[in-house]
Amino acid sequence: MTATTLTGRTTSTASPGGTPALVVVAHGSRDPRALSTVRALLHRVRALRPALPVHLGHIELNAPLLPDTLAALGDGEAVLVPLLLSRGYHVKRDIPELAAASPARTRVAAPLGPHPLLVDALHDNLLEAGWPLHAPRDAAVVLASAGSRDPESRTDTGRTAALLADRLGVPVVPAYASAAAPTVPEAVRALEARGHRRVAVASYFTAPGRFATECAAAAPWIASAPLGTHAAMARLLLHRYDEALKTGGRGAERRALALP
Structure with missing residues (x-):
């Protein structure tokens, strides 16, 4: 099966053998750096698995919007992988509802x-931002995330903070740019009050944008770049795709139970 993309090019919607296409679902941003970053990340995904059709759909703000991407697939099969870092309204409601309204046969990862x-x-x-190989005793990290009113989103971010703390051997405190507490400046002040003189901000955003910029500006020491096109991101998108094929797209429900 073939379809015409929004750029006018004709592309296959299913890989050889009828393997479902991968549709990466990004949030969308007014910052042009976000779209260019997501496109570069998809290029890395395609390089890892050249035979797999990989498409992009946005929830809002950027083209192609997810309904348009799914419409271009016709009645083909697709796995929708959210380019989102935790559970929340978009994962639980927006993406499944848009998928259900499309002609494509979909699973949501x-x-x-x-x-x-x-x-x-x-x-x-x-x-890369300057974190030492052997962290000093007075170092700590604020894990800066977008934030959500959904408590499961905060649970997921807290689990990432715990994993990063285990990796670094220093305290890691989750903080948020909006919709949840503490804010990044509040988390920085709390760590400094506990005697941590070197507090870094780890940017837990998929791409550059206003929230990432504001959070980095609150760092009293160093701030890392967003996750962007890191090789691990491309591998993780494919892992979630493969996982959804095995579970029938029930991976979102399983997030509350166990890693990975």
Whole structure:
């Protein structure tokens, strides 16, 4: 089966043998760096699995929007993998509802986090920002996330913080740019009050944008870059795709139970 993309190119919607296409579902952003980052990440995914058709759909703000991407697939099969780091409204409601309204036969994978591969990316980005190989006793990290009113989203972010703390051997406190507490400045102040003189901010965002920029500006020491196109992100997208094929798309429900 073939379909015409929004750019006018004709592309296959299913890989040889009828393997479902991978549709990466990004949130969308007014920051042009976000779209270019997501496109570069999909390029890495395609390089890892050249025979797999890989498509992009946004929830809002950017083209192609997810309904348009799914419409272009016709009645083909697809696995929707949220380019999102935790459970929340988009994962639980928006994406499943958009999938159900499409002609395509779809399964919805779990969000990316929490997962050890995300910790690999966070760790590498901190090292690149100047984190020492042997962290001093007075160091600590604020894990800066977008935030959500959904308590399960905060649970997922807290689990990532715990995994990163185990990796670094220092305290890691989750904090949020919106909709949840503490904020990044509040978390920084709390750590400093506990005697941590070197507090880094780990950017737990998939791409550059306003929230990532604001959180990085609150760092009193170093701030890492967003997860972006790190190799672990491409591998994790494919892992969630494969997982959804095995579980029938029930991975989102299983996030509350166990890693990975």
